[in-house]
Amino acid sequence: MKNFEYASARDTRQAVSFLGTDWNAARIMGGGTDLLDEMKERLVEPDRIVHLPMAALDYIKSTPRAIVIGATTTIATLETHPVIKQHLPGLAQAATSLATPQIRNMGTIGGNLCQRPRCWYYRNAEYPCLKKGGSTCYAKDGANKYNAILGGGPSYIVHPSDIAPMALALNASVRIAGPKGERLVPLDSFFTLPNKNITRENILEPNEIVTEIIVPTLPVGSRSVYLKVKERDTQDFALASAGVAVTLKNGVVQVARIALGGVAPIPWRAPEAEAIIKGHKLTPQLAQTAAEAALKNAKPLNDNAYKVPLAITTLRRALLAAMA
Amino acid sequence: MSRNIENDTDEASDTVASSGATVTDSLSTPTMSDSNSESKRSGTSLSRRDLLKIGGMAATAGAVPAAGMLLAKSSDAAPAKTPGLVGPSAVPVTLLINGKKETLSLEPRVTLLDALRNRLDLTGAKKVCDRGQCGACTVNVNGKNVMSCMTLAINVQNVPIQTIEGLAQGDHLHPVQEAFIAHDALMCGFCTPGFIMSLKALLDKNTHPTLDDVKEACQGNICRCGTYPRVFEAALAAAQEMRNQPAKKA
Numbered sequence: 147m148k149n150f151e152y153a154s155a156r157d158t159r160q161a162v163s164f165l166g167t168d169w170n171a172a173r174i175m176g177g178g179t180d181l182l183d184e185m186k187e188r189l190v191e192p193d194r195i196v197h198l199p200m201a202a203l204d205y206i207k208s209t210p211r212a213i214v215i216g217a218t219t220t221i222a223t224l225e226t227h228p229v230i231k232q233h234l235p236g237l238a239q240a241a242t243s244l245a246t247p248q249i250r251n252m253g254t255i256g257g258n259l260c261q262r263p264r265c266w267y268y269r270n271a272e273y274p275c276l277k278k279g280g281s282t283c284y285a286k287d288g289a290n291k292y293n294a295i296l297g298g299g300p301s302y303i304v305h306p307s308d309i310a311p312m313a314l315a316l317n318a319s320v321r322i323a324g325p326k327g328e329r330l331v332p333l334d335s336f337f338t339l340p341n342k343n344i345t346r347e348n349i350l351e352p353n354e355i356v357t358e359i360i361v362p363t364l365p366v367g368s369r370s371v372y373l374k375v376k377e378r379d380t381q382d383f384a385l386a387s388a389g390v391a392v393t394l395k396n397g398v399v400q401v402a403r404i405a406l407g408g409v410a411p412i413p414w415r416a417p418e419a420e421a422i423i424k425g426h427k428l429t430p431q432l433a434q435t436a437a438e439a440a441l442k443n444a445k446p447l448n449d450n451a452y453k454v455p456l457a458i459t460t461l462r463r464a465l466l467a468a469m470a
Numbered sequence: 471m472s473r474n475i476e477n478d479t480d481e482a483s484d485t486v487a488s489s490g491a492t493v494t495d496s497l498s499t500p501t502m503s504d505s506n507s508e509s510k511r512s513g514t515s516l517s518r519r520d521l522l523k524i525g526g527m528a529a530t531a532g533a534v535p536a537a538g539m540l541l542a543k544s545s546d547a548a549p550a551k552t553p554g555l556v557g558p559s560a561v562p563v564t565l566l567i568n569g570k571k572e573t574l575s576l577e578p579r580v581t582l583l584d585a586l587r588n589r590l591d592l593t594g595a596k597k598v599c600d601r602g603q604c605g606a607c608t609v610n611v612n613g614k615n616v617m618s619c620m621t622l623a624i625n626v627q628n629v630p631i632q633t634i635e636g637l638a639q640g641d642h643l644h645p646v647q648e649a650f651i652a653h654d655a656l657m658c659g660f661c662t663p664g665f666i667m668s669l670k671a672l673l674d675k676n677t678h679p680t681l682d683d684v685k686e687a688c689q690g691n692i693c694r695c696g697t698y699p700r701v702f703e704a705a706l707a708a709a710q711e712m713r714n715q716p717a718k719k720a
Contacts, residue, residue, distance in 0.1 A: 148579075149558040182620050183601055186600065186601065247687065249690065252621070381690065
């Protein structure tokens with residue numbers, strides 16, 4: 147990989163001061179599991195790496211209104227932390243579902259939300275695809291077994307994160323530090339579709355850092371579930387996944403938030419499905435109807451029509467698991 | 471991750487120093503006792519690895535100047551422009567490896583794996599995929615197993631690092647190492663150090679693992695030869711042995 151200047155930041159303020167307004171000039175590094183991969187493949191060749199040490203933002207705070215997770219908290223910590231396991235089991239399930247023990251020890255929640263796509267055309271430096279500033283999405287008419295069935299165009303990547311759909315279902319927000327101070331952004335408006343921003347997947351500027359993930363406290367009677375289907379049992383990204391957060395009263399759904407992973411360029415909210423189950427007791431038939439509604443606008447490419455029934459079944463099972 | 475099959479795009483500047491060592495590895499027999507005894511050898515006689523290294527260097531003579539750059543002395547380090555900012559030339563990096571303090575002069579881009587293998591002659595951790603997928607480079611940093619190929623050496627200064635070479639106590643191998651030998655849990659042996667690090671981490675926190683626990687602990691390790699059944703057998707036997715003789719627990 148290309149050599150670079152290096153700074154280990156004391157805190158986020160100093161880290162921001164080391165970053166600039168050009169993505170190629172400086173990059174922030176947490177666990178480094180995604181960024182180093184991109185650098186070794188020469189997809190990105192920053193002149194400067196700003197390292198945010200793991201200890202900088204490694205905390206999980208439980209307040210009456212929210213559970214606040216520092217951005218450098220590792221995925222392994224999310225898997226095992228008693229607060230997460232007790233109050234946000236879906237988030238612990240999402241953490242366990244991803245990568246390998248070694249990578250979960252390294253990767254951070256902030257980095258996971260901001261990781262780059264895994265589309266094989268994007269990851270191959272030989273293809274000057276749209277995501278890399280080129281003029282073609284090679285997946286659109288190419289080998290697109292793993293690409294998007296919802297929200298695609300002009301790029302058909304899928305968002306690779308497992309934490310993102312679950313955190314979105316949990317109505318989480320991110321705190322972002324930048325040169326002008328901090329801003330708090332709900333995940334609903336954090337991720338951006340390719341038709342808005344072709345070369346990035348979220349609203350972050352080159353000199354901004356996600357510092358915290360804030361998950362509002364769920365009312366009594368709430369449940370969260372994350373269900374993921376992958377080709378390999380371990381160390382694989384989602385073919386389809388579903389994050390579900392519901393609040394029940396006497397078995398009736400009061401509040402529901404649903405997001406799908408592995409099917410769209412961003413973690414994909416499913417408001418149609420949410421509307422169908424709200425105010426009802428969830429039966430297997432209603433779960434099926436809701437799941438079908440979530441996928442009704444799906445537009446498969448040549449090789450990925452299988453994802454439609456797969457995503458429907460994944461969501462139906464996740465909904466029923468949330469009721470169990 | 472398994473989808474991204476096109477890699478091996480390493481350029482000379484990264485791998486020149488390791489190319490000789492990689493050849494060496496594939497020709498030598500990387501058993502656990504081998505790597506230990508080799509590190510103890512003095513200059514009185516050439517080891518097979520040393521000999522092959524010389525040959526390897528000659529074969530890549532054209533790229534040697536680049537290797538020289540990578541192995542630059544700390545006196546070559548450029549003065550920092552802004553406080554807190556170092557590199558891109560080599561800078562002093564202090565690593566605590568297997569209880570020993572090592573100060574090296576490394577460019578910021580040097581991974582922990584390359585520092586171990588090319589600078590410290592600790593060739594137990596293997597460079598196979600170099601993308602954090604195969605687990606052959608697994609080492610323990612500050613109590614947690616990581617992929618050393620995806621870890622910058624400069625990021626893990628002054629924290630305890632344990633490699634496969636640090637598991638044995640004197641001439642006594644770790645029970646997991648013993649069990650791998652007793653159960654013939656390796657064929658080509660390239661993945662072995664990584665598997666042993668993963669299984670040691672499991673047995674450190676779980677003295678009564680089930681077969682599923684063992685499989686889960688090995689999620690991040692790939693064995694090209696497919697020796698998984700023997701690996702699992704060895705792990706369960708090592709757990710039994712460690713329960714019988716808790717004093718042996720390293």
